[in-house]
Amino acid sequence: MRKKWLLATLGLAAVVGGVAYTQRDPIAMALITRAADTAMTRNVMADLPADQLHVGFCGTGSPLPSRDRAAACTVVIAGGRLFVFDMGEGSGETLSLMGMPLDKVQGVWLTHLHSDHFEGLGPFTLQRWAGASAKTPLTVSGPEGVTEITQGLNAAYRIDSTYRIAHHGESVVSPSGFGMAGTAIQPGTVYDANNVRITAFAVDHDPIKPAFGYRVAFKGKSVTITGDTAFTPKLAAAAKGTDLLVSEMLSPRIVDILARSAQKAGMTNRAKIFKDIENYHISPEEAADVAKSAGVGMLAFTHIVPSVPKALQFVLLGKAADRYDGPIAVMQDGDVISISGPHEFKTRNLLK
Known part of the structure; x- marks a missing residue:
């Protein structure tokens, strides 16, 4: 009796595994969709x-x-x-x-x-600009010399910014929100x-x-x-x-x-x-x-x-x-x- 039960269980597992394998694409897409929905609605601030x-x-x-x-x-x-x-x-x-x-x-x-301490400013500023639809540059404060750094990074990312504006449109990536403004x-x-x-x-x-x-x-x-x-x-x-x-x-x-x-x-x-x-x-x-x-x-x-x-x-x-x-x-x-x-x-x- 025990042997029959074991064989039945293994058979059921094989069937389930076979179905899962043949349906792996829709299952994967469903998992990805759920993960994306969770990520997009995540509200860390509500827990703080x-x-x-x-x-x-x-x-x-x-x-x-x-x-x-x-x-x-x-x-x-x-x-x-x-x-x-x-x-x-x-x-x-x-x-x-x-x-x-x-x-x-x-x-x-x-x-x-x-x-x-500052070389991540360029990528972060782009994230903020596009992801948060910023309308003003990021304020960056620091010791004397900070303005030279922010102006240099703005120059380095200027060409990239023109591509993004042309691709997504000014209503999505407002030109006024590009870059950063340094204050000593x-x-x-x-x-x-x-x-x-x-x-x-x-x-x-x-x-x-x-x-x-x-x-x-x-x-x-x-x-x-x-x-x-x-x-x-x-x-x-x-x-x-x-x-x-x-x-x-x-x-x-x-x-x-x-x-x-x-x-x-x-x-x-x-x-x-x-x-x-x-x-x-x-x-x-x-x-x-x-x-x-x-x-x-x-x-x-x-x-x-x-x-x-x-x-x-x-x-x-x-x-x-x-x-x-x-x-x-x-x-x-x-x-x-x-x-x-x-x-x-x-x-x-x-x-x-």
């Missing part, structure tokens, strides 16, 4: 409470190649609006994959003018509207001058973003009492391994670069000192130098946990930290 401050990580990498991390980009969501800090290579695509509505972007603020800023308040205040402060990233960090405050909650910086006591002053400190991070002991390996391989130039970058980036232990001194609620690391497999990420932190007893996290692309109150954090990933 408007009275909370949210910090998204659209690029947690560095100039060193990584399959898992786009270059530098952090987005702050406050009151249903998006404020983007840095726009490295691939980060605009990550921002879109996270489901962030590009029409809610209020602007991009650059921490400094290293290329890994100084330390101090650089945005103050809709209950959101953004303050820029100088950081030590010599010889890159000026270089900024930013503090964003919204309805009693705040996040401080260091940008690229060496350790300086001024960081703690800028981050004093902030809920979340988003710090870059370089692991000296792992970078030393890379330098030695490059030297052994005869790559003397690369070995020197690995040694040079240590003096203008902050270590995890130094960032932990800043977090403790500033009394922050949580320390989140981004701009990871170097990237390592996720299973080995604990080695990046060194002895940071011995220097700061609050929560510490190495962020991944797609992560969002929601701040609902003092020491009240929720982390989710929008790419999973």
